[in-house]
Amino acid sequence: MLYYITLTSLCNQKCVYCGNTGDIDVRPINPKYTITELKRFLDEDPDIIICFYGGEPLLRLDLIKEIIDNIDASRFILQTNGLLLDRLEKAYLEKLDTILVSIDGRREITDYYRGEGSYDKVLNNIRFIRKHGFSGELIARMAVSSKTDIYLDVLHLLEMEDPRFDYVHWQLDALWDYPPYQRYMDFDLWLHNNYNQGITKLVRYWINNIIEKHYMPGIVPFLGISYSLITNKSTKLRCLSGIEAFAISTDGRILACPIAPEYSFNILGDIYKTSIKDLPNKIELDEPCYSCYYLWICGGRCLFTNKTKLWGLDGFMKVCESVKHLVNELMKYKELLLELIEQGYISVESFRYPKYPNSIEVIP
Ligand code: SF4
Numbered sequence: 001m002l003y004y005i006t007l008t009s010l011c012n013q014k015c016v017y018c019g020n021t022g023d024i025d026v027r028p029i030n031p032k033y034t035i036t037e038l039k040r041f042l043d044e045d046p047d048i049i050i051c052f053y054g055g056e057p058l059l060r061l062d063l064i065k066e067i068i069d070n071i072d073a074s075r076f077i078l079q080t081n082g083l084l085l086d087r088l089e090k091a092y093l094e095k096l097d098t099i100l101v102s103i104d105g106r107r108e109i110t111d112y113y114r115g116e117g118s119y120d121k122v123l124n125n126i127r128f129i130r131k132h133g134f135s136g137e138l139i140a141r142m143a144v145s146s147k148t149d150i151y152l153d154v155l156h157l158l159e160m161e162d163p164r165f166d167y168v169h170w171q172l173d174a175l176w177d178y179p180p181y182q183r184y185m186d187f188d189l190w191l192h193n194n195y196n197q198g199i200t201k202l203v204r205y206w207i208n209n210i211i212e213k214h215y216m217p218g219i220v221p222f223l224g225i226s227y228s229l230i231t232n233k234s235t236k237l238r239c240l241s242g243i244e245a246f247a248i249s250t251d252g253r254i255l256a257c258p259i260a261p262e263y264s265f266n267i268l269g270d271i272y273k274t275s276i277k278d279l280p281n282k283i284e285l286d287e288p289c290y291s292c293y294y295l296w297i298c299g300g301r302c303l304f305t306n307k308t309k310l311w312g313l314d315g316f317m318k319v320c321e322s323v324k325h326l327v328n329e330l331m332k333y334k335e336l337l338l339e340l341i342e343q344g345y346i347s348v349e350s351f352r353y354p355k356y357p358n359s360i361e362v363i364p
């Protein structure tokens with residue numbers, strides 16, 4: 001199973017959309033448990049996947065090394081803002097299977113959201129790790145907010161030559177803050193006229209690449225959703241929170257979703273007393289997901305927003321419209337994709353993503 005290990009609640013960046021305050025009333029800044037205690041808890045699981053998480057996990061490089069040296073995980077994943085990536089030594093870079101780096105698209109957009117100079121620093125650091133031993137999967141992880149042009153910003157990252165990202169994924173800056181719509185002049189207008197229209201263009205770009213070049217650009221939401229469409233297989237909550245993915249908070253509590261240590265629905269136990277076999281499938285989604293036709297392919301999008309509804313049901317449903325738009329746009333090409341598969345130009349397997357739980361949510 002996948003375990004997010006929150007190594008610190010501190011971050012060395014102050015992004016405009018981030019709600020991480022490092023509040024010590026919610027959780028301690030640093031882990032209060034020892035790596036021996038963590039190991040004892042994880043030892044029950046024969047297939048451990050560890051995702052280093054924060055705050056900014058590279059602020060605790062000492063713990064990253066200690067965990068890699070002492071815990072027998074099948075895979076190690078790092079979610080990072082990328083600013084300190086050049087501190088990772090070759091021996092540890094070689095141990096990482098996937099790195100998800102926060103970058104929001106074009107330079108001006110990334111620097112607006114994440115601070116002046118972020119874009120260049122992150123790209124330089126990625127070039128560095130590619131030269132110094134990291135050969136795993138590199139994912140550009142965007143936050144998408146009012147300044148984003150989803151078409152231009154995804155394309156910018158996808159078509160970058162040096163460094164090359166294997167995949168691009170994004171999360172909407174929606175439903176995780178209160179009061180609602182803080183960073184939007186008019187969220188409805190932005191969603192319909194900017195975001196949804198950009199998605200339509202991006203789907204056409206993706207499909208054209210598949211038709212003309214038999215090449216499938218690594219746009220994560222398109223891959224995951226199309227795989228479900230062409231196989232007709234229904235999905236669980238795609239981030240697997242509370243199903244096969246759990247987070248260890250700095251105080252040793254076990255959470256379903258890593259971003260919400262303050263919510264009681266999210267707390268499943270602690271590493272001292274709880275057995276791993278008692279963790280999976282203890283949390284059910286709430287409505288409106290069970291009454292939604294799209295549940296089989298959406299999976300419920302996000303456990304945190306399903307439970308908290310910080311923008312009210314009305315705000316929640318607005319975001320669902322974007323999910324439905326995305327699915328409907330891809331649905332238009334289902335028959336075409338099936339034909340290309342039938343003719344042997346592409347394979348069903350090439351759509352399957354992620355191949356293992358790698359902390360990607362798939363549904364933006
Ligand atoms: S589209 Fe919305 S209501 Fe439907 S399953 Fe997804 S999150 Fe739930």
Ligand code: SF4
Nearest residue numbers: 239257302303304361
């Ligand atoms: S998609 Fe939602 S529930 Fe899943 S990990 Fe992200 S914030 Fe948590």
